[in-house]
Amino acid sequence: MSPTVGRVFLPGSALGAWVTGIDLAAPIHEADFATLHAAILEHLVLVFPGQEMTEADHLRFSELWGTLPLRHRYGTRREKAVGHKSVMLVSNIREDGVPIGSLPDGEMMFHSDGSYDALPYKYTLLFAVEIPSVGGNTLFANMYTAFDTLSHELKARLADCHGRQLYYSGTMQKDQPAGEINGTAVHPLFIAHDETGRTAIYISRLITDAIVELPGGESDAVLARLFDHCERHELIYEHAWRPGDFLMWDNRCVTHGRRDFPRTERRLLRRTVVQGPAPRAAKAS
Numbered sequence: 001m002s003p004t005v006g007r008v009f010l011p012g013s014a015l016g017a018w019v020t021g022i023d024l025a026a027p028i029h030e031a032d033f034a035t036l037h038a039a040i041l042e043h044l045v046l047v048f049p050g051q052e053m054t055e056a057d058h059l060r061f062s063e064l065w066g067t068l069p070l071r072h073r074y075g076t077r078r079e080k081a082v083g084h085k086s087v088m089l090v091s092n093i094r095e096d097g098v099p100i101g102s103l104p105d106g107e108m109m110f111h112s113d114g115s116y117d118a119l120p121y122k123y124t125l126l127f128a129v130e131i132p133s134v135g136g137n138t139l140f141a142n143m144y145t146a147f148d149t150l151s152h153e154l155k156a157r158l159a160d161c162h163g164r165q166l167y168y169s170g171t172m173q174k175d176q177p178a179g180e181i182n183g184t185a186v187h188p189l190f191i192a193h194d195e196t197g198r199t200a201i202y203i204s205r206l207i208t209d210a211i212v213e214l215p216g217g218e219s220d221a222v223l224a225r226l227f228d229h230c231e232r233h234e235l236i237y238e239h240a241w242r243p244g245d246f247l248m249w250d251n252r253c254v255t256h257g258r259r260d261f262p263r264t265e266r267r268l269l270r271r272t273v274v275q276g277p278a279p280r281a282a283k284a285s
Contacts, residue, residue: 003032005039005046015142015254016237017043024048024246025057033064040123041196044254045140045237048246053127055270058246059084062125062272065248069121069275088271090126092263101268108258110141110231111206112251113273116165116183122276124256125248130268131241135261140237143200143253146230147190150201158222159284161189163203164210186212188281189226193252199282200253201230230255241269252276 003022017039022032040046053061062068068086083089089101114121126138147155167183189211191202205227211219238259239247249256261267 003035003039005035005043015043015140015145015235016045016047016239018047018049020049022048024051024061025053028061028064040248040250044142044144045239045247045249047239048248049242050244051127051246052244053246055084055087058125058127058270058272059086062086062123062274065123065125066274066276068272083270086272088273089268090271091266091268093130093266093268105263106258107260109204109206110139110227110255110257111168111204112202112255114251114276115187115202115204115207116167116185118185119278120185120187120276121251121273123248123274124251125246125272125274127270128241128243128245128268129270130266131243132261132265132267135259136241136267137259138239138241138247139257139259140239140249141230141255141257142235142237143202143230143255144198145235146201147199150229154222154225155190158189158211160281161211161213162186163189163208164212165207166209168206187279190282191252191279192282194277194280196253198253201226202252202279203227203230204255205231206257231257252279 004020005017019036019039022028022036028036036046059068070085090103091099091101092104093100094104112120113124163186165183165185165187187202189201189203190199192199203223203226208223210216211222214222239245
């Protein structure tokens with residue numbers, strides 16, 4: 001049975017599609033992979049409901065999309081005893097008072113995975129194992145449409161500018177030291193997707209802390225405008241998780257955030273990421 005791709009939200013901005021009729025734990029045929037590849041480039045976020053996947057299944061499917069980087073912090077995390085070195089457990093579950101994974105609690109500001117690295121992640125793949133009864137939804141923002149709807153004044157003013165991206169140390173906290181794993185990278189504010197050629201805004205509220213070509217006060221003011229512009233309701237698809245949901249998204253043109261959820265209820269998701277290229281500046285239009 002071949003996969004069926006159905007758009008779920010925002011027809012005008014092509015953000016998000018359900019994919020049914022495919023078992024991600026089974027071998028993926030070449031034609032089906034081509035369908036999925038075309039779908040992720042068009043829709044930016046793919047939702048595969050009702051999957052049953054072991055860690056090995058998850059890794060095997062992820063590796064179809066490229067190289068899985070090893071996590072620098074792996075040796076310091078309790079999840080090292082239960083997961084492959086490319087796997088992150090996103091969980092509030094604690095053993096002896098210590099989280100078994102990463103990013104355990106609460107709301108999380110919009111961000112693009114790995115944007116603080118010289119070679120950011122192009123895809124994130126996330127599987128829901130345990131989900132609380134309420135909350136914890138993930139919000140995805142279309143950064144293509146954010147660029148397309150940006151004022152001509154800001155497009156011209158920022159055409160040659162770059163954003164400084166810092167490793168985050170929390171879900172609602174930025175600019176804080178995170179020990180030896182601190183990452184800092186400078187990338188163009190407007191990037192050209194290396195496969196589609198489309199232009200996206202490449203900033204996020206959690207990770208971008210400065211526009212390097214602008215003085216501090218001006219940088220802060222412009223970033224505040226950009227953050228608000230990129231997080232408008234009409235650019236966002238909000239996903240309410242169910243156990244067995246498998247989502248993948250394109251970090252080159254999507255940012256994502258998380259809503260709060262009860263700390264008294266267990267939440268466990270398994271994440272892999274795929275290494276991407278260095279972002280390149282979009283040509284001036």
